[in-house]
Amino acid sequence: MPEQRSPIAVQFGRNLARIRKQAGHSQEALAVMASLHRTEIGLLERGERVPRIDTAIKLASALGIEANELVKDIEWMPGSVERGGFAVGRER
Amino acid sequence: MPEQRSPIAVQFGRNLARIRKQAGHSQEALAVMASLHRTEIGLLERGERVPRIDTAIKLASALGIEANELVKDIEWMPGSVERGGFAVGRER
Numbered sequence: 001m002p003e004q005r006s007p008i009a010v011q012f013g014r015n016l017a018r019i020r021k022q023a024g025h026s027q028e029a030l031a032v033m034a035s036l037h038r039t040e041i042g043l044l045e046r047g048e049r050v051p052r053i054d055t056a057i058k059l060a061s062a063l064g065i066e067a068n069e070l071v072k073d074i075e076w077m078p079g080s081v082e083r084g085g086f087a088v089g090r091e092r
Numbered sequence: 093m094p095e096q097r098s099p100i101a102v103q104f105g106r107n108l109a110r111i112r113k114q115a116g117h118s119q120e121a122l123a124v125m126a127s128l129h130r131t132e133i134g135l136l137e138r139g140e141r142v143p144r145i146d147t148a149i150k151l152a153s154a155l156g157i158e159a160n161e162l163v164k165d166i167e168w169m170p171g172s173v174e175r176g177g178f179a180v181g182r183e184r
Contacts, residue, residue, distance in 0.1 A: 008146045025173075033170040052142050053163055054100045061168035068160050071145055076153035078125040081117075 010047030011074050012056075017045040019063055019070070033062035102139030103166050108151060109137040111162070115155050125154035 020030055020041075027045070031038035035058060043049045044059075051059075053067075060067040112122055112133075119137070123130035127150060135141045136151075143151075145159075152159040 006146075008149075012145065029173040032173045034168075035171060050144050050146055052144050053104065053148050054098075054142055054166075056145050057100075057163055057166055058168045058170075062170040066160055067163055068158055071149055071159055074146075074149055076126070076150045078150075078154040079127060081121040081124045 005047045006050055008074055009044075009050045011072075012051065012070060013045045013047035015070050015072050016041075016059060019065060020045075023063055025063070030059070030062055034058040097139045098142060100166055101136075101142045103164075104143065104148075104162060105137045105139035107162050107164050108133075111155055111157060112137075117155070122151070122154055126150040 020027070025033075027041040028038050030036075031041050034041075034055075036055065040049075040055075044051055044055075056067050056070050060070055063069075112119070117125075119133040120130050122128075123133050126133075126147075128147065132141075132147075136143060136147075148159050148162050152162055155161075
């Protein structure tokens with residue numbers, strides 16, 4: 001269902017396809033090395049699924065790279081937390 | 093459901109709890125920074141859920157670390173693929 005494509009899945013898929021091709025592996029070969037179904041490699045490369053970390057780790061190990069490489073250019077801007085506090089007698 | 097705890101979820105949870113405490117954040121504060129529900133931080137730290145990569149990326153960014161740190165000590169031994177080929181006239 002292409003409607004469900006998230007930017008995260010799309011970027012992961014781009015990274016995966018690029019690195020797989022650079023390594024010279026077919027989707028089928030990568031599927032065997034990572035113990036995934038070959039259709040899952042296709043789904044991931046097309047950005048149709050956001051994988052769990054275990055899937056990302058399997059793919060990274062099979063490709064001989066660190067997991068970070070697969071999530072390259074996916075960034076999160078964290079929020080911030082600041083507790084409120086009384087300010088008694090503070091000068092104005 | 094503790095029955096579903098996988099070794100991957102357990103190790104991820106250990107890594108997450110250790111790094112969060114080192115950073116001096118409560119589960120609640122981390123939840124705000126990562127835009128996750130605070131109960132999810134608890135589930136993850138107890139190893140009751142294998143997160144998707146987007147969750148791991150949010151947590152890593154909120155903690156100021158690389159995603160690799162959260163998957164430390166989770167390893168995959170890739171299989172191997174070797175195509176068969178004819179060997180015509182090969183010496184015995």
